[in-house]
Amino acid sequence: MELSNYAALSVKGDETMNADGDGMAQARETGTLGKLMVLLDLVTHADGPLRFTDILSLAGQPRGTLHRQLSHLVEEGLLELDGDGRYAPGLRLLDFAARSWARNEFRLIAEPHLVDLQQATGETVHLGVLRGQSIIYLDKVEGRQPVRMYSQIGNASPCYCTGVGKAALSLLPAESLVDLLAGVNFTRFTAATHATAASLLAEIREIADQGYAFDREEHEAGIRCVAAPIWSEDRTFLGGVSITGPAYRLSMELLAQWVVPVQRAAERIMEGMRIRLGPRR
Amino acid sequence: MELSNYAALSVKGDETMNADGDGMAQARETGTLGKLMVLLDLVTHADGPLRFTDILSLAGQPRGTLHRQLSHLVEEGLLELDGDGRYAPGLRLLDFAARSWARNEFRLIAEPHLVDLQQATGETVHLGVLRGQSIIYLDKVEGRQPVRMYSQIGNASPCYCTGVGKAALSLLPAESLVDLLAGVNFTRFTAATHATAASLLAEIREIADQGYAFDREEHEAGIRCVAAPIWSEDRTFLGGVSITGPAYRLSMELLAQWVVPVQRAAERIMEGMRIRLGPRR
DNA sequence: GGTGTTGTTCCATTATTCGGAACTTAATTT
DNA sequence: AAATTAAGTTCCGAATAATGGAACAACACC
Structure with a gap:
């Protein structure tokens, strides 16, 4: 139920702010997509399926907003919502990855x-x-x-x-x-x-x-x-x-x-x- | 370079309109995300890396729009842009999938x-x-x-x-x-x-x-x-x-x-x- | 039947995306 | 080499989609 060592293994890593003295901050805003990817990251890095409330506290978004975002992700097959209202990574990710790997x-x-x-x-x-x-x-x-x-x-x-x-x-x-x-x-x-x-x-x-x-x-x-x-x-x-x-x-x-x-x-x-x-x- | 049998194997399949007589059409609009997923589908289902123009003709979007969308996907690691200006599936997909599968x-x-x-x-x-x-x-x-x-x-x-x-x-x-x-x-x-x-x-x-x-x-x-x-x-x-x-x-x-x-x-x-x-x- | 918890829907406001066009840059032709 | 075409990038007002507060359901636990 707890999150694993998310930050340590994150591929992206700099969602919040890197304590980097240098002025050259890497490009950041990808608008809507960026926000959705943060959610995908949260769910895929968790130790197990997350309930709506779990994600709510982790993502710090308003409830209405979060709900719509998750719905979209589910509808696209990137996340799955099981019968108990828990969100898990979706199978579509596997299909994407299999192709990405094979080629x-x-x-x-x-x-x-x-x-x-x-x-x-x-x-x-x-x-x-x-x-x-x-x-x-x-x-x-x-x-x-x-x-x-x-x-x-x-x-x-x-x-x-x-x-x-x-x-x-x-x-x-x-x-x-x-x-x-x-x-x-x-x-x-x-x-x-x-x-x-x-x-x-x-x-x-x-x-x-x-x-x-x-x-x-x-x-x-x-x-x-x-x-x-x-x-x-x-x-x-x-x-x-x-x-x-x-x-x-x-x-x-x-x-x-x-x-x-x-x-x-x-x-x-x-x-x-x-x-x-x-x-x- | 040609596209593979995209439609036949597509997981989603009903992007355009299903010739379904029944009134109950499945939910469709996922706004911004949906459009980006179509692009991801195009690139991951292609036989090889696609150039900007290839995607342009396949996706039928205005050039400016498509350019920004692809940039966002690249920035998030979902696509990769090689030195020759060709788009290929990104490695981040692998990371997502590995987690999704393992758990x-x-x-x-x-x-x-x-x-x-x-x-x-x-x-x-x-x-x-x-x-x-x-x-x-x-x-x-x-x-x-x-x-x-x-x-x-x-x-x-x-x-x-x-x-x-x-x-x-x-x-x-x-x-x-x-x-x-x-x-x-x-x-x-x-x-x-x-x-x-x-x-x-x-x-x-x-x-x-x-x-x-x-x-x-x-x-x-x-x-x-x-x-x-x-x-x-x-x-x-x-x-x-x-x-x-x-x-x-x-x-x-x-x-x-x-x-x-x-x-x-x-x-x-x-x-x-x-x-x-x-x-x- | 209350009371807290959890999840869902609604809608005016706001921010982001859209897309035409102008603008670079690179490749091709004359 | 200059001219021409193609390919890719940037800009900005208009259109659209995302936002988030609040009100509304569903469910559990007293």
Whole structure:
């Protein structure tokens, strides 16, 4: 019933006001749509279905207004209203996403290289993109284990404690990086999670030099990974590939051996992007 | 570049006007949101990224208006505008969907029973819901094969040529069924696809009596399935479970043997719904 | 039958969207 | 290279849709 750590994982993140000293505030108003998206965010980020009153207190809108907004969302299939008057995410979202995923050019280019990497190492391979302050996982290739699909794909994870996230951040120019980190809320998931922008910055500088990143159980205890960055030539697109697995099986020595394969996969994906999307980008 | 069979697969379907003699027209106007959703539909249903002009001709809006609408969608992350001025579905859709899927109550209830059914038969098991004239697949459990997740999940498939679809339709009262079929555009995917509402109606009457449905290579040549219906007590929620596989492996005799297991799985799922969601529904 | 809670409908006011046209910018032709 | 066409962007008065307060139903819990 309670809301989950909404702010920490929010893709958008700056709905209220970012305590950013810089004058350059990102574009904000999308009028009617923006307000509706806030509601969609609220409902999809909640731990379970929300009643009208719950949303009322969270959204702080007048009752009449909120009621009409929710009705519209329900009518469009973006939300669903069950028999007990509780609002849940709508199935139309699934349909949109399935199409968006199936046709995603970047993912299609990367796919064969992810499979190669999975087979070479036997461990789970992820593909992620930096979007705002979050990493969105675009694909995942696992070994033989009983399929639990969708598990990670589409999930927005924090950028400061994942391999792909840190690899992507290392591509940013120093200034943008500092700006971005200023807005990040550092939640400590494990003992190894970076707790401050300063300590993260230091590691990212290192990663930028080396060209690869580790996740030393920073997001989830017992889970490690190696990641390599991926970027478009115009740097509008930042992401990464990673190999992930349990710490008992993936020693740091083994991870170090996988640096080269991961980097090679990243390079091949970038080569594919140049060919498919044109050399300029 | 061309549009795919947009109308046939559309979840919404009645944007213009349904040739429905009945006075009870379903609610329609969602104002600003509705117009934006039409655009989202256009872009997500296209075969590839669309340029501004493409959308302009498809949407039939004034240029200035369309431009602002697309800008808003892009700003919210629902669409993405690449360097070549082409619009593609945005990644935010993935994030929404991942959450919507992970927390879907019906899916969570059904999951263990799907796994059981998969292990009992060794073939692929699907869970689907009727939404408008389409079946939306909510889950899929496969055997050992190399994982290609997301493949089917979230996809909207026609109701008239899938096992789950026909099973779900068989739950509708005769009147609603006729109304619904009046709006369906019967595309012949294979030689076995029902071509008219009449022939479909005849089979659905049979299915309603029997309590299970076959798909005899009606959607895809070489693919068969058995399905059993699932419904909430108040009949607001209709769907089904199915076992799907290649015709060379799944003889009609074998499928007939699986009727009982599929029905049992469906019953257990419904029992779970009664317990979790309250007896009324 | 009251009384508080929750959800829905109504309508004048206000703010946003609409859409034609003028204006850039890029591509194509002469 | 200049001229021409196409493609995309910005502007602003008019039209429309969103707003939010208040009054109205539905339901539970005393």
